[in-house]
Amino acid sequence: MDAAEREETFRRLAAHMPGRTPTAKGPKDQPDPFRSVVSCLLSAQSRDVNTAAAVTALFQLARTPDDMLRLSEAEIAAAIKPCGLYNMKARSIRRLCHALIEEHDRVVPQTREGLMGLPGIGRKCADIVMSFTFDEDVIAVDTHVFRVCNRTGITQERTADKTAAALERDVPDWARRDGHFWLIQFGKSVCLSRRPRCESCFLNDLCRAFSATGGVVPPPSA
Numbered sequence: 327m328d329a330a331e332r333e334e335t336f337r338r339l340a341a342h343m344p345g346r347t348p349t350a351k352g353p354k355d356q357p358d359p360f361r362s363v364v365s366c367l368l369s370a371q372s373r374d375v376n377t378a379a380a381v382t383a384l385f386q387l388a389r390t391p392d393d394m395l396r397l398s399e400a401e402i403a404a405a406i407k408p409c410g411l412y413n414m415k416a417r418s419i420r421r422l423c424h425a426l427i428e429e430h431d432r433v434v435p436q437t438r439e440g441l442m443g444l445p446g447i448g449r450k451c452a453d454i455v456m457s458f459t460f461d462e463d464v465i466a467v468d469t470h471v472f473r474v475c476n477r478t479g480i481t482q483e484r485t486a487d488k489t490a491a492a493l494e495r496d497v498p499d500w501a502r503r504d505g506h507f508w509l510i511q512f513g514k515s516v517c518l519s520r521r522p523r524c525e526s527c528f529l530n531d532l533c534r535a536f537s538a539t540g541g542v543v544p545p546p547s548a
């Protein structure tokens with residue numbers, strides 16, 4: 327997609343999708359930076375509802391890095407069991423807490439580089455924390471954003487991290503604030519994973535996957 331097509335794509339997304347409204351779904355119920363990074367760490371390969379259950383259980387036991395380190399790894403693992411991979415995640419949480427205490431004076435860093443330097447925090451988590459906790463205009467790439475970007479041709483990258491970098495480079499400035507929301511809302515309502523609603527889609531004249539498949543866009547392979 328060239329710059330003019332990308333601009334037009336976001337213009338239509340802005341016209342059709344609600345964006346960053348007070349009722350838009352997002353992890354904004356976790357404005358506390360420590361809770362936000364821990365939630366992100368727990369969300370890997372976990373459904374939202376299971377992540378939320380694990381976060382609630384864990385933060386009933388501890389709310390700060392120091393309190394968290396008073397729990398044993400087994401106690402943390404037991405609390406976060408609903409989100410899966412709980413032994414590995416419990417270890418990562420303890421490493422994260424050590425890093426915050428020893429390297430960041432107990433303060434969650436506000437830069438992408440600082441966040442990605444924390445144990446267990448990758449680009450997606452860093453971008454989510456920056457957007458939802460620190461209110462930066464960043465388009466975090468989750469599974470919906472990745473799928474929509476690759477199908478439409480907004481970006482065409484093999485990984486979520488490369489997609490995030492391409493979005494940062496190519497998305498018009500005016501679209502950065504709500505872009506994450508528009509793409510997720512579009513991915514959940516029109517460009518569905520298994521059965522995208524291509525015939526009625528307001529982007530089908532711009533969409534690379536639509537033109538490449540004659541309108542029979544398959545579900546993602548992975």
Ligand code: SF4
Pocket residue numbers: 477478516517518522523524525527528529530533534535536543
């Ligand atoms: S035409 Fe189909 S694949 Fe392309 S953006 Fe629309 S719903 Fe998605």
